[in-house]
Amino acid sequence: xxxxxEDPQALSIQEGENATMNCSYKTSINNLQWYRQNSxxxxxxxxxxxxxxxxxxxxxxRVTLDTSKKSSSLLITASRAADTASYFCATDxxxxxxxxxxxxxxxxxxxxx
Amino acid sequence: DAxxxxxxxxxxxxxxxxxxxxxxxxxxxxxxxxxxxxxxxxLELLIYFNNNVPIDDSGMPEDRFSAxxxxxxxxxxxxxxxxxxxxxxxxxxxxxxxxxAKGETxxxxxxxxxxxx
Numbered sequence: 648x649x650x651x652x653e654d655p656q657a658l659s660i661q662e663g664e665n666a667t668m669n670c671s672y673k674t675s676i677n678n679l680q681w682y683r684q685n686s687x688x689x690x691x692x693x694x695x696x697x698x699x700x701x702x703x704x705x706x707x708x709r710v711t712l713d714t715s716k717k718s719s720s721l722l723i724t725a726s727r728a729a730d731t732a733s734y735f736c737a738t739d740x741x742x743x744x745x746x747x748x749x750x751x752x753x754x755x756x757x758x759x760x
Numbered sequence: 761d762a763x764x765x766x767x768x769x770x771x772x773x774x775x776x777x778x779x780x781x782x783x784x785x786x787x788x789x790x791x792x793x794x795x796x797x798x799x800x801x802x803l804e805l806l807i808y809f810n811n812n813v814p815i816d817d818s819g820m821p822e823d824r825f826s827a828x829x830x831x832x833x834x835x836x837x838x839x840x841x842x843x844x845x846x847x848x849x850x851x852x853x854x855x856x857x858x859x860x861a862k863g864e865t866x867x868x869x870x871x872x873x874x875x876x877x
Contacts, residue, residue: 677863687870687871751802
């Protein structure tokens with residue numbers, strides 16, 4: 648079953664605008680990760696936020712985490728056409744005594760020039 | 761670093777045929793994961809290995825699916841016999857350790873796009 652669910656499913660913006668994607672999850676986590684997938688490619692890790700962190704920055708990326716609401720958001724500022732991709736949140740889920748990643752279905756972001 | 765390598769990148773086969781997907785993880789990575797991605801179900805974890813040992817294959821959809829990791833640098837995912845509903849993109853990923861709870865990240869290969877006719 649899906650642990651993380653992204654919202655919206657699709658987002659279309661103009662270059663220069665900010666893009667915000669949200670992720671909700673169901674069970675307690677140790678950390679939450681965001682990945683990007685360009686069309687026809689594998690997923691690439693973007694940023695990780697731990698359960699004791701509320702906000703984290705990496706370049707034009709800003710991630711927030713609200714464990715009380717079991718939600719996270721990914722903000723991409725000053726978007727570029729090259730940011731066009733699908734974005735996935737992934738949470739750790741206990742599985743056979745080990746933690747593995749459970750991915751949401753992703754938000755498809757289209758940035759138009 | 762070459763990253764995770766998968767082959768073939770595309771595979772078209774007929775129902776009933778055997779399909780073998782291959783993966784070479786990043787050197788030094790001790791954990792390997794096989795995922796399947798479809799529009800309907802998203803990204804599903806099929807099986808994962810730690811130090812070449814299968815840890816959990818509960819995500820494998822049916823007995824038609826099997827996976828092996830004979831050594832630290834090679835893994836296969838086999839479907840026999842294949843069916844049209846197996847059509848999907850199959851990803852292999854690796855990580856240094858099996859420690860997601862401690863923040864371990866995964867590195868994905870480019871995927872194999874499988875079409876079963």
